[in-house]
Structures are given as C-alpha cells and as structure tokens.
Amino acid sequence: MSDLLRIAVLYGGPSGEREVSLDSGRAVLQALRGLGLDAVGIDIQPSILQQQVADSKAHIVFNVCHGAVGEDGLLQACLETLDIPYTGSGILASALAMDKWRCKQLWRAAGLPVTDGILLRRGENVPDLGARFGWSLYIKPNHGGSSLGVSKVTGPAELDAALQSAFAIEDEVLCEGAVIGHEATVGILDGRALPPIVIETPRAFYDYTAKYLADDTRYLLPSGLGATLDQQLQTLALKAFAELGGRDWGRVDFMISGGGQAHLLEVNSVPGMTSHSLVPMAAQAIGMDFPELCNAILRTAQRRVKHG
Numbered sequence: 001m002s003d004l005l006r007i008a009v010l011y012g013g014p015s016g017e018r019e020v021s022l023d024s025g026r027a028v029l030q031a032l033r034g035l036g037l038d039a040v041g042i043d044i045q046p047s048i049l050q051q052q053v054a055d056s057k058a059h060i061v062f063n064v065c066h067g068a069v070g071e072d073g074l075l076q077a078c079l080e081t082l083d084i085p086y087t088g089s090g091i092l093a094s095a096l097a098m099d100k101w102r103c104k105q106l107w108r109a110a111g112l113p114v115t116d117g118i119l120l121r122r123g124e125n126v127p128d129l130g131a132r133f134g135w136s137l138y139i140k141p142n143h144g145g146s147s148l149g150v151s152k153v154t155g156p157a158e159l160d161a162a163l164q165s166a167f168a169i170e171d172e173v174l175c176e177g178a179v180i181g182h183e184a185t186v187g188i189l190d191g192r193a194l195p196p197i198v199i200e201t202p203r204a205f206y207d208y209t210a211k212y213l214a215d216d217t218r219y220l221l222p223s224g225l226g227a228t229l230d231q232q233l234q235t236l237a238l239k240a241f242a243e244l245g246g247r248d249w250g251r252v253d254f255m256i257s258g259g260g261q262a263h264l265l266e267v268n269s270v271p272g273m274t275s276h277s278l279v280p281m282a283a284q285a286i287g288m289d290f291p292e293l294c295n296a297i298l299r300t301a302q303r304r305v306k307h308g
Helices: 018-034 046-056 074-082 091-098 100-109 129-133 156-167 208-212 227-243 278-285 290-302
Strands: 006-012 038-044 060-063 117-121 137-141 151-153 172-177 181-189 197-200 218-220 249-257 262-268
Touching: 006 018, 006 046, 018 038, 018 290, 038 046, 046 074, 060 074, 060 290, 074 091, 091 100, 091 262, 100 117, 100 172, 100 227, 100 262, 129 172, 137 156, 151 156, 156 172, 181 227, 181 278, 181 290, 197 278, 227 249, 227 262, 249 278, 278 290
Parallel strands: 006 038, 006 060
Antiparallel strands: 117 172, 137 151, 137 172, 181 197, 181 249, 197 218, 249 262
C-alpha cells in the first residue's frame, strides 16, 4: 500500500528545536525515499501550513516537527481539519504531553509516580523553594523541549538567573525537586516498549549541549539497571503513554533514584529521528534499522488512511 501514497514529511517550524527538527526531517525523508516511497519534505510555516500540505497533494503526513506548533496539538488540529492522517498522537494527547505540569497532574491522579514540583506563573510571588525542595532542584519552562531554558539550582544565589532564563521562554515555569540517580528513557512503538536507555553526562544535567553537541555523553544500552527494573520501566512507560491517550510512537523519560524508584519526567510525542537519536538507538537494539523504523511508524498512520 505504501507505494500508492504520497507522504509529506513535516519538519522545521518556528520553535527553539528547529535545527534538531531539520535534522530529523532530512533523515526521515532520506530513509523513506530509500525505501522507494513517494515522499516530499515541507519546512512548515504555521501561517500557511494548510496550503503547504494541500499543495503537496499528500495522502499522509510523517510529522517530525519538534516543539511548538508541531508537537503541541496545533499541527495535529490543522491536519485533522484537512482530513489527512498523520503519524503520532492526536490533538489532546499532544497538547498534554507538551504541558509538563498538567501531564503530571493527570499521572498523579492515576496513581503513577512523578517528580515533586510546583508551577509558577509570571508575576506571582516565588515561594521558599529551598525549604520545599532543598537546594537541589530544577527550573524549567512548562512547555517545550530539548532542555531549552532549563537550569539546575544548587543554591539560593543561582535561583534568580534560573527563573529569568525559564521565564524568558514562557509565562509558566515548573520547579521540581531533583532526583539523585539515573536518567533513563523508554521509546514506544505501536504499543510496544523498546529497551530502556540510561543516559550519563559529566555535565550538571542532560542539557541541550549534552544532547546535541557534546561527545562525552554516554548512552547505556543495555541499560545496566537489570532485567527487573528494565521491565518495570517499560510497563510504566506504556501506562503513562496510555493515560495521555498517546498513540503510534513516542518516548517517556524517567529519573530513577538510588533506591531504584522510577519517577516520570515527561513524554516526547515527536522524539528526535536522526540516525543517532534515542528511539532509533533503541530500535536498533531489537534489530530494526532506521529505514525499518521509519516505515513502522508510517504504517501506524496508514491504518487511518481512508479508501474509496
């Protein structure tokens, strides 16, 4: 069925994750074309997005537009209006995944383990964060990804700069107590949890530089956590994804305490899709190369293509 469809790969966009998205888009486009599929690339412009997609005459969309517009429900709503199937989660699940605070409120209500945190809005009085969390906490924009605007605060002298950095990006800021231990991630593909990956960096935390620029970030696969904890993470990732109404594919991030307790951090509904990104890395561990992964993601959306 694939060779009868024109696929529009959507990438780029206006968010701070634009450069990462461009890399993802190029990689996916090359993989799909390498499979002999009719694929076109679109660097999205939100004001004319509907026209861009309509002009492409695509039957289906492969979305790798990270961050605002592409990952927060706006692009999904546009495609729903055009009645064009697309990869990944729908409008509501995408919006919830992008909103870290409200996502965690939903998880907490479902009895799933989350990191302790509070939401601050621009102009509100800042509570005594040191008394609440101790001086090991994170300040981050409530929306967005790639660790843009995120700071680790280890003392009161660092707090003002961290808040300014986060509020420079948006009006809602999440303050969370740090979990000392391992950072891990679990990719999800078509109802299946991929092998967990543990991430290690010599930097203060897994920030933008550690993710995309540094050559000393380590990705442990196998994770080294042991089979029991690996299975627990996979089960928890599937539950967390399902609670949001996620579909097709995504990635769930965790912090794991020294005692082996997992805490949910967030969901990435449109994870990075370069050949060295985390979901492709986990797929490779189960014998699925990058083109095969792209085709598997595409097929999840193909099920929603209307015929006749």
